[in-house]
Amino acid sequence: MPTASNVVVAQSGGPSPVINNSLRGVVDTCRAFPDAFGTVYAAWHGIEGVLTEELLDLSAQPEEEIALLRTTPAAGAIGTCRYKLKDKQTEDFERIIAVFRAHGIRYFFYNGGNDSMDTANKVSQLAAQRGLDLVAVGVPKTIDNDVGDQGFRLIDHTPGYGSVARYWACIVQNAIEENRGACPSDPVLVLQAMGRKIGFIPAAARLADPDREASLQIYLPEAGVKLPELAEKVNEALKAHGCVVVVVSEGLDVGDIGASRDSFGHTQFSASETTAAQIVVSYLNKVGLAARGAARGQVPGCDQRDTAIYASTVDLAEAYAVGQKAVLIARDEGTGWMSTLLRTPGLIYSVAYDKVSLPQVANSERAFPKAWIAPSQVDVTDEFVAYARPLIGEDWVSVPLVGGIQRFARLRPSFAEKRCPAYVPQAYR
């Protein structure tokens, strides 16, 4: 049935430096099987683009622009969203089915984290109930590395994490140079890492200095260190080394930050009235440092998840492969899966691509293993370093430059003609 073989691919949640390479993996692999897959559409801004019937035709794009997706960071190419599809939003679900039907969509690939897999799962189930032959397959992505289980059996790590880990390894190396050189006037440099409740991102700062030669402290949200204890530990480092780089999680328990929340109910730290880094800096400068000078703060914010040049070549390859694998699963195994990557045990770093069921990963949440927090509470263990080190790769990625600046993919605004009545998503009424 040729009219039933079109494809929708979409993204949800925060972007990553390699998210577009998963998109490219989906597009390239669909193109490789023209008998199975027809036109590939991107839903513009995730599930919102399905609801509003904004379907960007990826099959109509120049080859070169699709190729450039590899080194194009963030979600500017097809957009992402934080639209929460709650069970009671039945009209939204029916609308999705209607739009899919109208455009002959049989395949739905959804790139995201745990919340997104929940959405893909619900759409898959409703389609079955409504008699639509829909194959919904998830593509894993999140810089937080918080998808899956504690034992790393559902997924070893999520694509996106390796690149943000590489970002932190490099910028903390730079910060150590800054801090060492500037000691007398600026002995404390506080950097704030993303990662809500989960400490995988700040933990990656240790990769900057795996031999522990520099003065570096890492405060994971899981360690539960409070401000007075933090000040004490910072001053200990100042007495011993004269300077210290302090990496804190945005979710560090520093009291009220005037939090803003997104539609999933998660705190939006960068939209809050203040930041953990700011509170730590002000607190340290108020209680006083065991050195001359002042503490300074740095909040990289979205830069850590949208920077092209720090992308890990290992992460890039894996992000592409999970996109490929999702298409193979859709073709050969049917609906209700997420593609995944599992680490092969042993000394040699390698991963196998496999599938896990959407209900199993939907709303799963992995915490940072307690055993990987060092006894000092301001560091991670060598076991974490052994886990994370292979993910950042060995090389710089080659990001093309034109006119001295980065040449990112520019997709043509070629949208499918609308076939359904206009629709306002339920959450926006």
Place this chain on the structure above:
Amino acid sequence: MPTASNVVVAQSGGPSPVINNSLRGVVDTCRAFPDAFGTVYAAWHGIEGVLTEELLDLSAQPEEEIALLRTTPAAGAIGTCRYKLKDKQTEDFERIIAVFRAHGIRYFFYNGGNDSMDTANKVSQLAAQRGLDLVAVGVPKTIDNDVGDQGFRLIDHTPGYGSVARYWACIVQNAIEENRGACPSDPVLVLQAMGRKIGFIPAAARLADPDREASLQIYLPEAGVKLPELAEKVNEALKAHGCVVVVVSEGLDVGDIGASRDSFGHTQFSASETTAAQIVVSYLNKVGLAARGAARGQVPGCDQRDTAIYASTVDLAEAYAVGQKAVLIARDEGTGWMSTLLRTPGLIYSVAYDKVSLPQVANSERAFPKAWIAPSQVDVTDEFVAYARPLIGEDWVSVPLVGGIQRFARLRPSFAEKRCPAYVPQAYR
């Protein structure tokens, strides 16, 4: 007189991504003239290292580590300082002369901005009064590009600026991808650029989008836009484009930020109780956006001046050359100069290396030309783009990696034996 030909090189003020390449230029060029220049010492943490007689022997370092200075950012190699030598600190000045005498120092190279040239000038004058045959020559450096005169006749641009401009070009490109992709939930992304009162750094954000295709607003401190007007302009952009990237100067007039000040009396924005970006974000979220979602903030802080991979290859070459030129001036022209670079008029970008007198540049301060602020007050003109574009170069710099992370220079802690009594700098008593 062989005992009088030793060299001290030192740095002052905030670092840059290319500051160590100027250091390398000085070291390499001194080595090229062994008859004129003896041992090259680095004063550890600028003039403070002269006062405390901490002289790092650069002549004793492995060749490879000196070569690696090229791509080692910030001031970790030999340190910098913000020590203000006020006229009345006569003991400090006498101490400098005594330390120079004790170590047979005839050449003093001081790398920094306007304040540092003032220090170099004073040291040069006092040495002459005290009968010490000292040749003091300045090496220009500051990311702010605020050294020199309005007509660009003393210096076209300061080494360090081209790299921070390239940083802003690239991270704003990334932010535009982030902002475009995330629109529905995060329509406004506010990035805070360094640069006290001078807008050259935020202005460089325009290099990310020279053809003005994206939704981007740039608020220079010189434009004088206040918060209510800023909110109005942001909402205009939201109505027209649905999203906007807003680059603000850390020195934007947003009212009281609980400022911290350094020893030169300059505001230390990153040590203050809040930031311009935070105030802008909170203000926008309070007055409300002409779109769904919230404004988010990003404060790169020191990252913009200590990032290796965004260094401009043009800036690197120029930073090296002003180091070389300073040594040639010292050898051939004597004391009281700063090496400089002047742009050759015409279509082809090229610079000539020359000298200007220290008193002329000492405490000079260049403002961002009013004529380069666009009538909209939230942009810069094409004339600025034409000025700044050549400074960011055409290529990525090649930063060596070992074990997946950056391999920076590691100088041996080989210090000259102390010959003077212990001394506490006057400002620290």
